[in-house]
Amino acid sequence: xxxxxxxxxxxxxxxxxxxxxxxxxxxxxxxxxxxxxxxxxxxxxxxxxxxxxxxxxxxxxxxxxxxxxxxxxxxxxxxxxxxxxxxxxxxxxxxxxxxxxxxxxxxxxxxxxxxxxxxxxxxxxxxxxxxxxxxxxxxxxxxxxxxxxxxxxxxxxxxxxx
Numbered sequence: 418x419x420x421x422x423x424x425x426x427x428x429x430x431x432x433x434x435x436x437x438x439x440x441x442x443x444x445x446x447x448x449x450x451x452x453x454x455x456x457x458x459x460x461x462x463x464x465x466x467x468x469x470x471x472x473x474x475x476x477x478x479x480x481x482x483x484x485x486x487x488x489x490x491x492x493x494x495x496x497x498x499x500x501x502x503x504x505x506x507x508x509x510x511x512x513x514x515x516x517x518x519x520x521x522x523x524x525x526x527x528x529x530x531x532x533x534x535x536x537x538x539x540x541x542x543x544x545x546x547x548x549x550x551x552x553x554x555x556x557x558x559x560x561x562x563x564x565x566x567x568x569x570x571x572x573x574x575x576x577x578x579x
Contacts, residue, residue, distance in 0.1 A: 420561040423499050427492035434485030441479030448472045502558060506551060506566055514550060516574045519543055544571060 451457075452468040459467070523546035547567050552558070 420565045422562075422565070423492045423495035427489050427496055430485045430489040430492060434482045434487075434489060437478045437482030437485060439482075441475045441477075441482055444475030444478065445472065448475060499562065502555070502562070503566060506555060506558070506563075507570070509554060510547070510551065510566075510570055514547055514570075519546055519574070522546070540571070540575075543575070547571065 448468055448471050451471075452464065455464055520543075523542055544567050547570065548560075548563055551563050551566070552560070555563075
């Protein structure tokens with residue numbers, strides 16, 4: 418699964434919530450109009466059954482929209498926290514995890530030292546080392562958030578090698 422930041426989740430919930438509330442409100446208005454005017458000249462039982470089912474559906478849309486907007490507010494708060502943590506990780510990484518430091522120390526914990534030469538193996542070894550160092554420094558940070566950060570940070574450090 419691809420990591421999705423809280424800011425992206427907030428944006429998705431906001432747009433979904435607005436759409437669901439709009440569709441629910443317009444649908445309820447149309448349902449009431451259909452119930453009162455009966456433009457299709459349906460028998461009474463069919464009219465009430467149709468309006469009841471459609472009304473329940475539009476109420477459900479409206480309620481789900483309200484819940485999505487409420488979730489938007491929650492994710493917006495989490496996004497601010499995530500941004501703060503990412504800024505701290507970025508500042509620490511730029512100060513401590515330079516490309517020279519990573520290349521020098523990434524083999525420290527290996528029992529068997531093997532010099533890697535291909536780009537793919539180097540990428541995985543370096544990424545593993547960066548993640549281990551960040552997780553040591555910031556214990557309670559989500560691994561998915563760290564993985565997402567490492568992808569962009571690795572490109573910044575070693576982008577010219579690819």
